[in-house]
Amino acid sequence: MPPPTTSLDMAAFQASSYDPPFSQHYSFLFSASAEAEHSFSSHESRVIAECELPLIDLKDLQCGNEEERKDCVAEIANASSEWGFFQVVNHGISTELLKEIRREQKRFFHRPFEKKVGSKLLNESYRWGNPTATSLDQFSWSEAFHVPLSKLAEEGGCYEDEFRSLRELMQKVAGSMSELARILAGVLAKNLGCHEDFFAKSCSENTCFLRLNRYPPCPFSPETFGLMPHTDSDFLTILHQDHVGGLQLMKDSKWVSIKPNPEALIVNIGDLFQAFLCPLFIKLSDVAWSNDVYKSVEHKVMTNSKVERYSIAYFLCPSSDSIISSCKEPSRYKKFTFKEFRRQVQEDVKTTGYKVGLSRFLL
Numbered sequence: 001m002p003p004p005t006t007s008l009d010m011a012a013f014q015a016s017s018y019d020p021p022f023s024q025h026y027s028f029l030f031s032a033s034a035e036a037e038h039s040f041s042s043h044e045s046r047v048i049a050e051c052e053l054p055l056i057d058l059k060d061l062q063c064g065n066e067e068e069r070k071d072c073v074a075e076i077a078n079a080s081s082e083w084g085f086f087q088v089v090n091h092g093i094s095t096e097l098l099k100e101i102r103r104e105q106k107r108f109f110h111r112p113f114e115k116k117v118g119s120k121l122l123n124e125s126y127r128w129g130n131p132t133a134t135s136l137d138q139f140s141w142s143e144a145f146h147v148p149l150s151k152l153a154e155e156g157g158c159y160e161d162e163f164r165s166l167r168e169l170m171q172k173v174a175g176s177m178s179e180l181a182r183i184l185a186g187v188l189a190k191n192l193g194c195h196e197d198f199f200a201k202s203c204s205e206n207t208c209f210l211r212l213n214r215y216p217p218c219p220f221s222p223e224t225f226g227l228m229p230h231t232d233s234d235f236l237t238i239l240h241q242d243h244v245g246g247l248q249l250m251k252d253s254k255w256v257s258i259k260p261n262p263e264a265l266i267v268n269i270g271d272l273f274q275a276f277l278c279p280l281f282i283k284l285s286d287v288a289w290s291n292d293v294y295k296s297v298e299h300k301v302m303t304n305s306k307v308e309r310y311s312i313a314y315f316l317c318p319s320s321d322s323i324i325s326s327c328k329e330p331s332r333y334k335k336f337t338f339k340e341f342r343r344q345v346q347e348d349v350k351t352t353g354y355k356v357g358l359s360r361f362l363l
C-alpha cells in the first residue's frame with residue numbers, strides 16, 4: 001500500500017490496536033501542506049554513510065595485563081572525546097537476557113493503547129509522540145516508558161501480575177547496566193584527574209532511569225523521526241538497540257547511521273559529562289583540563305515503514321541538587337545543578353519545541 005499522502009488517506013491507515021493514535025492526534029503535522037512546508041533537507045537522511053562505532057573489548061579492562069588495561073582506558077577516553085559514542089563487547093550482560101527483555105518489552109507494548117496510557121503501568125512513566133510539537137521536526141513517532149529506578153525497586157509499583165516478569169527483567173538489566181555505567185564513568189572520571197568512585201557516590205539507584213523505547217512502523221515520509229535529534233540529559237547512557245537499525249549520530253557535521261551489533265552495547269556521553277568539572281578538592285592530578293573533554297553528541301532515530309523497533313536505555317543521572325559545573329577557573333559553564341538543567345530543558349522544549357541544553361549555561 002503506498003504511503004498515505006493526505007489526511008483522508010491517513011484515516012485509512014490502519015494502525016494496530018496497540019499503536020498510539022499518531023495519525024489522529026497529529027494529522028495536522030502530516031497533512032500534505034504541512035509536509036510541503038517542512039523542509040526535511042535540514043535533516044537530509046536519504047543517502048547517509050553507515051559507520052561502525054569504535055568497538056571496545058572490555059575484557060582487557062578487567063582481566064588484561066596492565067598494558068592491555070591502559071590501552072583499553074585510552075580507547076574509551078579517545079572515543080568519548082572524538083565520537084561521544086562507542087560500543088562495548090564483553091560487557092557482562094548476557095545476550096539471552098537482552099533477548100528475553102525484548103520479548104517481554106514487545107508483549108508489554110502490544111497491550112491496547114488505552115491500557116498503556118490509562119493505567120498506572122510502570123508508575124505513569126508512559127509517553128508517546130510529542131504534545132508540544134508544532135512541526136514535523138519537533139515530532140517523535142515513538143512511545144516509551146521512562147522509569148525511575150527508585151520506582152522499579154518498589155514492591156507493588158503498579159505492576160499487573162502478568163508483567164511481573166518484565167519488572168524482574170528490568171531490575172536485572174538495570175542492575176547490570178548500573179554496574180557497567182559505574183565502571184565506565186569511573187574510568188572516564190579518573191582520566192580527568194578525578195576520584196574513580198566520584199560517580200558511584202553522586203549517582204545512586206534513586207537518581208537513574210531505565211527507558212524502554214518502541215518505534216512503530218511509520219507509513220509516511222521516511223524522514224519522520226522515531227526520536228527527534230537530541231543529546232542525552234545525563235552523564236552517560238548505555239543503550240541496547242535491536243536488529244532493526246535506525247539510530248544515527250552526528251559526526252563531522254554529517255548524520256551517520258549506527259550498524260546494529262547484537263553482541264554490543266552502545267555507550268554515549270551525556271550533557272552532564274561534557275560540562276563536568278571535577279570539584280578541585282578531589283582533583284588528584286595537575287592535569288590541565290577544563291570541561292568539554294568528552295562530547296555529548298546529537299543523535300536521533302529514523303523510522304521505517306515496515307517493522308517496529310525496540311531499544312532499552314539506561315541513564316546515569318545524579319541527584320537533582322548535584323552541582324554539575326562550578327564556575328571556578330577554567331570552567332566554560334556557570335554553576336548549575338541537575339535540577340536547574342532539567343528545568344531549563346523542559347522550558348525550552350515547551351516554548352520552542354526543541355531542547356537547547358548546555359549552551360544555556362555557558363559563561
Ligand SMILES: C=C1C[C@]23C[C@@]1(O)CC[C@H]2[C@@]12CC[C@H](O)[C@@](C)(C(=O)O1)[C@H]2[C@@H]3C(=O)O
Nearest residue numbers: 228229230231232233234315345349354355
Ligand atoms: C536522556 C534523555 C533526553 C530526553 C529524555 C531522555 O531521557 C531520552 C530522550 C530525550 C528527548 C529526545 C527528544 C527531546 O529533545 C527531549 C526533550 C525529549 O522529550 O526526549 C529529550 C529529553 C531531554 O533532553 O530531556
Ligand SMILES: O=C(O)CCC(=O)C(=O)O
Nearest residue numbers: 211213241247301311313
Ligand atoms: O532508540 C535508540 O536507539 C536511541 C534512544 C535514545 O536516544 C534515548 O532514549 O535517549
Ligand SMILES: [Fe+2]
Nearest residue numbers: 230231232299
Ligand atoms: Fe538519546
